[in-house]
Amino acid sequence: MANETGSSHFIDDIIQDDARSGKHGGRVATRFPPEPNGYLHIGHAKSICLNFGMASTYTGTCNLRFDDTNPAKEDIEYVDSIMEDVRWLGFDWEQRLFYASDYFERLYEQAVALIRLDKAYVCDLTGDQVSEFRGNFHKPGRNSPFRDRTVDENLDLFARMRVGEFADGARTLRAKIDMASPNMNMRDPPMYRIKRSHHHRTGDTWCIYPMYDFAHCFSDAFEGITHSLCTLEFEDHRALYDWFLAQVEFPHRPQQIEFARLALTYTVLSKRKLLELVTTGLVDGWDDPRMPTISGYRRRGYTPESIRNFAERIGVARRDGLIDVALLEHAIREDLEPKAARVMGVLDPLKVVLTNLPEGEIVWLDAPFHPENPEMGSRRVPLTRELWIEQDDFREEPPKKFFRLAPGREVRLRYGCLITCNELVKDADGKVIELRCTWDPDSKGGNAPDGRKVKGTLHWVSASHGVQAEVRLYDRLFRSENPADDKDGGDWKNGLNPESLQVLPVCYVEPSLADAAPGGRFQFERLGYFCADKDARPGKPVFNRTVALRDSWAKAEAKE
Numbered sequence: 001m002a003n004e005t006g007s008s009h010f011i012d013d014i015i016q017d018d019a020r021s022g023k024h025g026g027r028v029a030t031r032f033p034p035e036p037n038g039y040l041h042i043g044h045a046k047s048i049c050l051n052f053g054m055a056s057t058y059t060g061t062c063n064l065r066f067d068d069t070n071p072a073k074e075d076i077e078y079v080d081s082i083m084e085d086v087r088w089l090g091f092d093w094e095q096r097l098f099y100a101s102d103y104f105e106r107l108y109e110q111a112v113a114l115i116r117l118d119k120a121y122v123c124d125l126t127g128d129q130v131s132e133f134r135g136n137f138h139k140p141g142r143n144s145p146f147r148d149r150t151v152d153e154n155l156d157l158f159a160r161m162r163v164g165e166f167a168d169g170a171r172t173l174r175a176k177i178d179m180a181s182p183n184m185n186m187r188d189p190p191m192y193r194i195k196r197s198h199h200h201r202t203g204d205t206w207c208i209y210p211m212y213d214f215a216h217c218f219s220d221a222f223e224g225i226t227h228s229l230c231t232l233e234f235e236d237h238r239a240l241y242d243w244f245l246a247q248v249e250f251p252h253r254p255q256q257i258e259f260a261r262l263a264l265t266y267t268v269l270s271k272r273k274l275l276e277l278v279t280t281g282l283v284d285g286w287d288d289p290r291m292p293t294i295s296g297y298r299r300r301g302y303t304p305e306s307i308r309n310f311a312e313r314i315g316v317a318r319r320d321g322l323i324d325v326a327l328l329e330h331a332i333r334e335d336l337e338p339k340a341a342r343v344m345g346v347l348d349p350l351k352v353v354l355t356n357l358p359e360g361e362i363v364w365l366d367a368p369f370h371p372e373n374p375e376m377g378s379r380r381v382p383l384t385r386e387l388w389i390e391q392d393d394f395r396e397e398p399p400k401k402f403f404r405l406a407p408g409r410e411v412r413l414r415y416g417c418l419i420t421c422n423e424l425v426k427d428a429d430g431k432v433i434e435l436r437c438t439w440d441p442d443s444k445g446g447n448a449p450d451g452r453k454v455k456g457t458l459h460w461v462s463a464s465h466g467v468q469a470e471v472r473l474y475d476r477l478f479r480s481e482n483p484a485d486d487k488d489g490g491d492w493k494n495g496l497n498p499e500s501l502q503v504l505p506v507c508y509v510e511p512s513l514a515d516a517a518p519g520g521r522f523q524f525e526r527l528g529y530f531c532a533d534k535d536a537r538p539g540k541p542v543f544n545r546t547v548a549l550r551d552s553w554a555k556a557e558a559k560e
């Protein structure tokens, strides 16, 4: 929520102050810098909303920059999915699409400039030796024996690194800062490594690649970024970010500001782990509706608005915390409630025969798509002799307070009429397989003219006109509230919820849903919000349950 100054969080405060004081010439330029080594997840959505949101609040700009400096794990598939997801979330980088790899030549020049200033040197220590020389928190590091190479020698060696004279890992270019610094990141960090690896954009042009800390600050500077927003794990890297930029003259000096990474209950947001779920087939791809990826949420039926509202509501904090996933579920319900058409589907069907409605006769009933939004219109639903209702809506021996159907009971069919259960048909095992009922033709529309009270209202589908559908119900992917916190040292995948997916192959939905286009969102009355899936086959729609109707978050809020 906005405070008296109209700002909503500490980063907003900083940017607002800077805009007022004229720092950065009053400009606001942010960027979202994903590494194309996986699909975007809900944590990235928080960062996207923050970066694009600040730019829009302060009539600035936000760039999309692929941070593609690590060729081994990167792929064009990820680049494409990231652009699709950012657009879907509702943000526009206009013509400002950048790739760190486009800066490889300029970065190389910056490195040469640092060598000329005697601020960088080529080091021949092996990886293990580098770690050993670095010391630790309690012990200062030792200078590399190669630290005092002359500028000319460094220029020569670095040029030869570039043309491929040395083996992978044989040498690095390191910043010359301070091996005794209490900040480990300042102990002569690597700037370039030798790695023969095909890059998805630069091909085999380069065999040396810049390290993140070196590439990121200069990429920000090249683009004229003013506020470089990143997550807390970079807090200790800020000194290095500033050090690199302080060595050279730039018209503008970007400023790094750290915020807390989003962590959600029952959810894993590590790209490495999400990739492992995909590659081991534990989920059905990056867009499996159980995945916390943007593409997973999209397929599940989430809307961009719901994700943006969620990001707004959780705000931006300076310290890490765990957010209740129920808040995200609340955001999607809140968004779909006024928008989603109400329809009827039966997930666990039980046959009802209306013995006084002749075969072939159809009673067309008008059913509005939304109780409060008449402008959403209505459709006609057919009442026929044979219907499906939910198994759960019938009890042979109803307990107290069960107001649905039971022998001798009368209930209301939604949009339909009153029916009374007269007779049960059972199979050889004594299981009820059919209810023989009568309908009251005078109750068409839902109420009897004599005003008699009927408590239960059931959803239903015509057996002759309804459409068979597959429905997929989802539960949380992980059993534990904080699956990231795998203290027991076991395999984190042991924490997966074996019941996270339940496929119901034989459900029935009303005829209006026969050709529901993938992505279409509905409320199945009494059952939750559902989204038509791309797996639909002609005549057999597939629906994902986005979320059930019960809102534990709203309930908790009401209690407070």
Ligand code: ATP
Pocket: 032, 033, 034, 035, 036, 037, 042, 043, 044, 046, 047, 229, 230, 231, 260, 261, 262, 263, 269, 271
């Ligand atoms: P990696 O370990 O691969 O770097 P990453 O999650 O940091 O993983 P990036 O592609 O580097 O992925 O992230 C792009 C941007 O999104 C970065 O600015 C990062 O700080 C931000 N980001 C990533 N995860 C979260 C999260 N859980 N909450 C908020 N922001 C995040």
Ligand code: MG
Pocket: 035
């Ligand atoms: Mg990262």
